[in-house]
Amino acid sequence: MTETSALGPAVAGSTRSALSHLECSSTGERHEADTLHTISRAGRPLLARYDLDRAAHTLTFDRLASRRADMWRYAEVMPVRDVQHVVSLAEGMTPLLAVPRLGAELGLRHLWIKDEGRNPTGTFKARGLSAAMSRASELGASAVALPTAGNAGAAAAAYAARAGLPCHVAMPRDAPQAVQGEVRSYGAELTLIDGLIHDAGAWIAQGCSKHGWLDLATLREPYRLEGKKTMGYELWEQFAARAVGVALPDVIVYPTGGGTGLIGMWKAFAELIEMGKIEARLPRMISVQPCGCAPVVRAYEAGQNRAEPWENAHTVAPGIRVPRVFADDLVLAAIYESGGRAVAVSDEAIVEAMHRLSRLEGLDPAPEGAATLAALDLLVQQGHVDRDEHVVLFDCGTGLKHPELRPAS
Numbered sequence: 575m576t577e578t579s580a581l582g583p584a585v586a587g588s589t590r591s592a593l594s595h596l597e598c599s600s601t602g603e604r605h606e607a608d609t610l611h612t613i614s615r616a617g618r619p620l621l622a623r624y625d626l627d628r629a630a631h632t633l634t635f636d637r638l639a640s641r642r643a644d645m646w647r648y649a650e651v652m653p654v655r656d657v658q659h660v661v662s663l664a665e666g667m668t669p670l671l672a673v674p675r676l677g678a679e680l681g682l683r684h685l686w687i688k689d690e691g692r693n694p695t696g697t698f699k700a701r702g703l704s705a706a707m708s709r710a711s712e713l714g715a716s717a718v719a720l721p722t723a724g725n726a727g728a729a730a731a732a733y734a735a736r737a738g739l740p741c742h743v744a745m746p747r748d749a750p751q752a753v754q755g756e757v758r759s760y761g762a763e764l765t766l767i768d769g770l771i772h773d774a775g776a777w778i779a780q781g782c783s784k785h786g787w788l789d790l791a792t793l794r795e796p797y798r799l800e801g802k803k804t805m806g807y808e809l810w811e812q813f814a815a816r817a818v819g820v821a822l823p824d825v826i827v828y829p830t831g832g833g834t835g836l837i838g839m840w841k842a843f844a845e846l847i848e849m850g851k852i853e854a855r856l857p858r859m860i861s862v863q864p865c866g867c868a869p870v871v872r873a874y875e876a877g878q879n880r881a882e883p884w885e886n887a888h889t890v891a892p893g894i895r896v897p898r899v900f901a902d903d904l905v906l907a908a909i910y911e912s913g914g915r916a917v918a919v920s921d922e923a924i925v926e927a928m929h930r931l932s933r934l935e936g937l938d939p940a941p942e943g944a945a946t947l948a949a950l951d952l953l954v955q956q957g958h959v960d961r962d963e964h965v966v967l968f969d970c971g972t973g974l975k976h977p978e979l980r981p982a983s
């Protein structure tokens with residue numbers, strides 16, 4: 575069997591996953607990996623751990639060259655054991671685009687955009703939900719459920735359809751119409767909540783305890799993180815392929831709601847170091863939130879390790895309207911450990927950045943993705959980014975879901 579024929583397994587059926595156990599992110603307590611879990615016994619996120627010595631032997635650039643062109647190419651450090659349980663729509667391996675016109679305007683020589691809008695369902699939520707749905711299917715879940723700002727609901731509904739699993743989605747009533755329509759199209763049951771994502775979370779938690787649905791809320795199950803971490807593995811591979819002289823970017827700018835991607839990439843870099851694939855010089859992780867909902871920024875500015883809930887959250891970027899960040903400690907740890915920062919941007923700056931990315935580079939970003947450009951503007955003005963540094967902005971979704979934010983004329 576060649577590496578391209580499946581996930582690169584030596585034995586038919588096996589993915590070659592080196593998953594060993596789950597670990598409580600707070601206490602370090604071990605949990606067995608091959609039964610369904612949500613949070614740890616201490617009530618905190620569970621992190622998937624791997625036999626990285628073993629994984630390092632086969633997770634090489636040579637082998638990767640002949641593997642499938644999606645996030646499942648990193649099979650050794652993915653949690654699914656059997657190929658038949660991989661629930662995939664070809665997510666990941668999104669382009670890393672150089673944006674020289676935008677770079678020139680900002681005075682930066684090496685500016686890149688990771689275009690996550692190319693993913694199935696139009697956002698990087700596809701990565702997390704592909705991984706979570708695969709594991710839910712492998713471990714025998716009978717139905718899944720999640721609260722969402724919108725995009726994760728669309729992705730969950732699509733992957734549940736692909737897996738043949740019933741799916742229950744709850745989102746704020748004012749979530750984008752486009753996303754509500756997607757969830758219904760994929761056949762999931764949609765409940766609209768008069769409130770925000772945490773109110774939807776309370777509704778879903780009740781349904782889970784009443785009906786036995788598996789709760790796939792952000793970081794309340796271990797595997798969405800594993801899907802999102804592949805963005806870090808892709809940067810490692812894509813930077814190597816471009817031979818730009820650095821193994822990873824100097825700066826990563828990431829729009830932060832629940833923080834799964836930020837925590838996930840930080841986890842990926844730690845795994846790569848442990849496998850001996852990269853040196854300890856890591857990107858500064860910049861967390862971006864809207865001024866109308868910035869609990870992580872407020873905690874960062876006060877030097878705190880936990881973030882208080884944000885009152886009266888509002889923004890044009892629904893994916894980053896997350897007033898209560900469940901894994902706040904992990905988000906803040908990634909920012910502090912990396913020497914990064916947290917930056918708040920106004921809605922006006924977000925909309926202006928959307929239009930600027932389209933006019934200058936032909937991209938059609940989600941407002942959440944455009945928020946990273948608005949933040950970069952501030953970082954450059956304040957001298958936090960050097961003109962010779964390699965900077966990656968995460969454009970996490972397509973602008974097609976937001977017709978209301980198009981230029982009026």
Ligand SMILES: Cc1ncc(COP(=O)(O)O)c(C=O)c1O
Nearest residue numbers: 725831832833834835893942971
């Ligand atoms: C388009 C978009 N960008 C960013 C985010 C925030 O992602 P994360 O949960 O990884 O912080 C979301 C979450 O809903 C989103 O939909």
